[in-house]
Amino acid sequence: MEERKKKRKRYGGGSHGNRSSLDGSDDEQMHLPNPMVGFNLPGYRRPSVMRMLPQQAIGPPFFYYENVARTPRGVWETISRFLYDIEPEFVDSMHLSAAARKRGYIHNLPIENRSPLLPLPPKTIFEAFPHYKKWWPSWDPRRQLNCLQTTVASAKTTERIQCLLARSSNPPPPSVQKYVIDECRKWNLVWVGKNKVAPLEPNEVEYLLGFPRDHTRGVGKTERYKSLGNSFHVDTVAYHLSVLRDMFPNGVSVLSLFTGIGGGEVALHRLGIHMRAVVSVEIGEANRRILRGWWDQTQTGTLIEVADVKSLTPDIIASYVGRFGGFDLVIGGSPCNNLAGSNRHHRDGLEGEQSSLFYHYFRILDVVKSAMARM
DNA sequence: AGTAATATGACCAGAACT
């Protein structure tokens, strides 16, 4: 893998954001588009440029890779280099949802004739949760939520806010307003009573992310927040995957890596795309249970659950390829733990303990590719 | 013992200044 030749490629052109480094190595900062709408989004059609995929990037299989947009420098360049030099598509789901979610996607799907899930999801807090209007103070200007993360504010935090507001004037002085709103932005708090803010409930997070109600029910609350925070935004992913519907009228077979709670599977289901078979790899036991529960309620195809990507040897992959006649889609988002900004401890980059599992995504995809080339 | 709540900055990129 290390021998893969380094290519210098700057997407988006321009010298914006350049920073010369002291050691003489080149700046490799990926340009993030503004607005962050990828190649296109419903209601945000950019002048759609034809994209030419490198020859070796073209399927079968189709593949779809996801990770956080804001990584330490050079990470997306490396990911792109491994994934056949495809330009990442950066999308902030705030353009399709009431909550922000800045993510990069690398895939070899067509980008023409996409269609969104209908009805389009609410794009403001009040459209999503009308009852919060009642206690929303006029000095809180938020109309959308920030990124839904894996943990929520402690009761102490909301209590501090409540006490502070209780002994302030109405409206509170600017310094108090600023403190409260900063905390609300930081923790995604909503107004649920007089002077009272609270984190979103797990079922509200499910709704904002496009999952069916109670999708994650049955595991601990903390666990639900964690699994949901690590998940796809279903409507965004479904928009990208929608082009598969007409291409596979008889359904698809899917290799799903780092499945989590099954955001990709839910997206395909909501698109009306039948899944003949899904081989799912997910390390979390609770997540596997959640996916199995949903599958048994909604699906008729075959689900095979595997715990660890490391256990997928070339032989095993080849046997699945043979058994299911190849995979139509390889989908997954590899761990962001060591890339995400909120990690205070081990933001070690792509070589970090969990995030380096990306290389298994590439490895497995490449094995599937070559096995299918021999079919 | 296992589970849940709580406390805990750093880094990066843009905006808004000088």
Added chain:
DNA sequence: AGTTCTGGTCATATTACT
């Protein structure tokens, strides 16, 4: 062109609690 300021982030280690 450089500086300061501001906002925002698929989290982890420790402590408290069953």
